[in-house]
Amino acid sequence: MPEDTDQALVARVQAGDRDAFNLLVARYQWKIGGVIARHVFDPRDVEDLCQEVFIRAYRALPGFRGDSLFYTWLYRIAVNSAKNFLASSGRRMRSASVAVEDAAQAGAAALRDGATPEGNILQRELSQCLQAALRNLPAVFREALLMREMDGLSYDEIAGVMGCPVGTVRSRIFRAREALSVELQARGF
Amino acid sequence: MNDHKEKISALTDGELRPRDAGDSLARLLAGGEGGGGQRAVWARYHFIGGVLRGEHRHIKGGGVAARVAEALLDEAPHRPAAVKRRRPRFALRRLRLWWWPGGALAAAAALAVALVVGDFFAPPAVTTVTKVPVRPVTPQTESALNAFLVDHGEFHGAHGLSGLMSYTRFVVHEEE
Incomplete structure (x- = not known):
């Protein structure tokens, strides 16, 4: 039996217990949301990215060998995902800049701010x-x-x-x- | 029930080793009936921590757990065989040996031995002997040729022979 709760949960997921991963999500979703929010400012994007980070982590979990803490590993995935998102959204923003300017009168700032x-x-x-x-x-x-x-x-x-x-x-x-x-x-x- | 919850609270903080959690961890991991309640407690305790630290501002409602759980329904569960276990250190070093120059040298030597041994065990090649007409050599030509070979004999020191001996080819003559 592993000494750490995370290790025990990770071992369960690696052994095929998909539900055990939900416990890890419940544990770290807030922290990971906070990490992503430091890079990405639209709350909707933060939620989407947060979901993406956990799905990526699940898929990559067979390769997780326990060389670092699970959270450290997850943190790296989150930061990389946020950076990749910023790089790709930067391209999208440039291409959509005209539309955003057109929409300025209609409250584009409010649209960009996902928090209702x-x-x-x-x-x-x-x-x-x-x-x-x-x-x-x-x-x-x-x-x-x-x-x-x-x-x-x-x-x-x-x-x-x-x-x-x-x-x-x-x-x-x-x-x-x-x-x-x-x-x-x-x-x- | 409260004892289980208290253990889950300690597990939440990483202050209880799984081996000491006993039935509480088993129930938590089991999910389903009974375990579902334990999981809700686990999620709620983490939620409270998230709200206290202000992390909930970035994730609405119950967080992304439900969305992730739904998305994972399309994912196949991992198979234990697919998990890459940590290998012992000595195995890693052995792998790295191939990148070490000595390792490369050893690999080259092994390849050379394989070629030689492979050649040794290869079926003998069929050779045919053809008679080449020999033209008589005049004493002047022989003398000039000898002088040339002796003068350029420095490249044959590796054989341990000197002079004309390094050019000598030994043949067997069979009488008909």
């Missing part, structure tokens, strides 16, 4: 809902979760900061997640 007002409102509501739920958490739960998610501290490091056993950290983080999960579901997210 409804989408923006939804994202903002989600963030506000989560922030409110965070504030309602007991301080020790909130701090443990934020140290993990925002600061990237390990359980050992959090235990050192909070002065409690690692098992307690694990429990606090889990309880914080559960509370947030219940709150988000209650609000329809």
Whole structure:
């Protein structure tokens, strides 16, 4: 049994368990979206590219030998895909420049910006809902979760900061997640 | 149930080794009934992390997971045989030997041996002997020829012979 969760999942996919790949997608889709968004600014393109990155990764997974971490490998695919996209879209933009200029009066800027007002409102509501739920958490739960998610501290490091056993950290983080999960579901997210 | 969820939470953070996750990981990997719920928990915990870090702004709704899962339905599952396993280091070095000049030399020597041995075991070629009329050589011509061969004998030092001996051809004469 591999020592790492990613390794275990990758081994499952390589052995023919296609569903195990969905767990990897669920795990890294947000991070990969963020990586792509640093290169590509249209949200629709970010989503399409994100999907493409994972499909490429799935196809290339038989060649993944574990020389690097899975996320490092995935990250490289994402950056390369974004660069390739920029190179090809640059050509497309040049060829379509006249049409874009013609459409300027009709709000071409709004067309280029894939984020709809409804989408923006939804994202903002989600963030506000989560922030409110965070504030309602007991301080020790909130701090443990934020140290993990925002600061990237390990359980050992959090235990050192909070002065409690690692098992307690694990429990606090889990309880914080559960509370947030219940709150988000209650609000329809 | 909460114990399973807590283990999934720790797996989410990479703080629990798969070997220690026991049934929780098995359920998570199994999917289907029961496992489907575990997978939803896994996805939700990662979603919360993504929202906290603001990464959700780039991906709408439930992310691209559903789209990827749908697209993968058209993809064939990988076969274990198709996976390239990591090879031991010594095998890699052996492969690189061929790029080393010594390796190339060894390959050339092996090829030469193969040619020689192949020639040795090849069926004997059928040869025909034709009689060539010999013209008598005058003493003056013989003397001039000898002098020429001796003067240009420096190229035959490699044979260990000198003088006219390096030009000598040994033949067998059979009486009729």
